[in-house]
Amino acid sequence: MENTVDIKESPFVQSPVVPTSYDGSKVIQFRCHKEISCFNACCKNIDITLTPYDILRLKNRLNLTSGEFLLGFTEPYEMDKDSIAGVKFKPVEGGTACQFMTDEGCSVYEDRPTACRYYPVALVSMRKQNEYTDTDSYALVEEAHCKGHLENRSLTIDEYRKEQGLDDYDVQGRGWRQLILKKKSSGPTVGTPSKRSLQLFFMACYDIDRFRNFVTSDTFNEVYDLPEDLKKTIAENEVELMQFGFRFLRQVMFSEETIAMKGDAYDKRLARKQEREAAGLVSGESVATPDSSCDHSECSDN
Numbered sequence: 095m096e097n098t099v100d101i102k103e104s105p106f107v108q109s110p111v112v113p114t115s116y117d118g119s120k121v122i123q124f125r126c127h128k129e130i131s132c133f134n135a136c137c138k139n140i141d142i143t144l145t146p147y148d149i150l151r152l153k154n155r156l157n158l159t160s161g162e163f164l165l166g167f168t169e170p171y172e173m174d175k176d177s178i179a180g181v182k183f184k185p186v187e188g189g190t191a192c193q194f195m196t197d198e199g200c201s202v203y204e205d206r207p208t209a210c211r212y213y214p215v216a217l218v219s220m221r222k223q224n225e226y227t228d229t230d231s232y233a234l235v236e237e238a239h240c241k242g243h244l245e246n247r248s249l250t251i252d253e254y255r256k257e258q259g260l261d262d263y264d265v266q267g268r269g270w271r272q273l274i275l276k277k278k279s280s281g282p283t284v285g286t287p288s289k290r291s292l293q294l295f296f297m298a299c300y301d302i303d304r305f306r307n308f309v310t311s312d313t314f315n316e317v318y319d320l321p322e323d324l325k326k327t328i329a330e331n332e333v334e335l336m337q338f339g340f341r342f343l344r345q346v347m348f349s350e351e352t353i354a355m356k357g358d359a360y361d362k363r364l365a366r367k368q369e370r371e372a373a374g375l376v377s378g379e380s381v382a383t384p385d386s387s388c389d390h391s392e393c394s395d396n
């Protein structure tokens with residue numbers, strides 16, 4: 095089903111994104127293969143945002159920690175005016191091509207990111223202000239250099255998504271997309287995130303190895319009341335840990351009660367902080383109450 099927009103009214107007239115939104119039943123004409131004249135053209139000038147699941151897959155493929163992967167292959171950027179962080183691929187030194195492009199094609203093909211799988215389709219997730227659920231639709235990207243649109247093959251967007259292994263990627267990326275949409279659609283009611291919650295967002299979404307250390311620390315477990323089986327699961331399974339991170343961030347950023355807190359967490363934190371202050375180890379800043387979880391300094395290392 096198509097939802098056509100008058101192109102003359104559209105802000106996308108100069109854009110390769112066709113200004114029409116589609117659902118998965120839309121039939122497209124497209125094929126990409128090694129013999130095509132434009133082979134690799136799309137990987138020579140990249141602007142690719144990575145999802146948390148993309149990072150997890152790629153860092154494991156390369157046998158790197160998340161921190162090593164972020165340093166070597168990505169650069170952060172601000173997704174919105176409140177400094178919610180996104181992470182993009184860092185191109186080759188002094189150039190615009192993807193670091194994983196080879197003459198033979200993509201060297202990480204089985205673990206290529208969501209955006210590479212979708213191309214030339216774009217996923218458009220939207221949420222209206224104060225609505226709780228988001229809706230997905232698709233747009234087509236038609237760039238002059240991409241000759242795949244001239245190939246004689248027709249399939250629906252749903253078939254294309256399946257072929258590209260996107261079912262799994264979309265499921266695993268949904269929690270992250272929902273956080274971003276909720277932040278963008280909440281407006282001033284949610285307020286500007288504190289520096290601490292922005293740091294937690296970055297760590298939980300993109301630096302999964304550091305996040306694992308954080309949630310398995312005594313400090314975290316002193317505050318949050320996690321069942322033993324959940325502790326074990328998130329310590330051993332990275333995908334579950336990533337999903338737990340999205341839940342945790344809903345609590346940190348939007349004060350949703352997604353994770354039970356220990357009743358005596360505040361008292362214990364305060365007592366420990368006072369002990370450390372008395373010993374001259376920290377300055378006399380206040381400890382946030384569990385109610386002010388957007389600030390989240392109860393989870394800090396101080």
Ligand code: SF4
Binds near residue numbers: 137195196202206
């Ligand atoms: S990850 Fe692979 S498909 Fe994506 S831009 Fe890089 S080389 Fe191209």
Ligand code: SF4
Binds near residue numbers: 135242
């Ligand atoms: S057909 Fe399009 S997607 Fe495939 S290599 Fe060419 S430019 Fe890239």
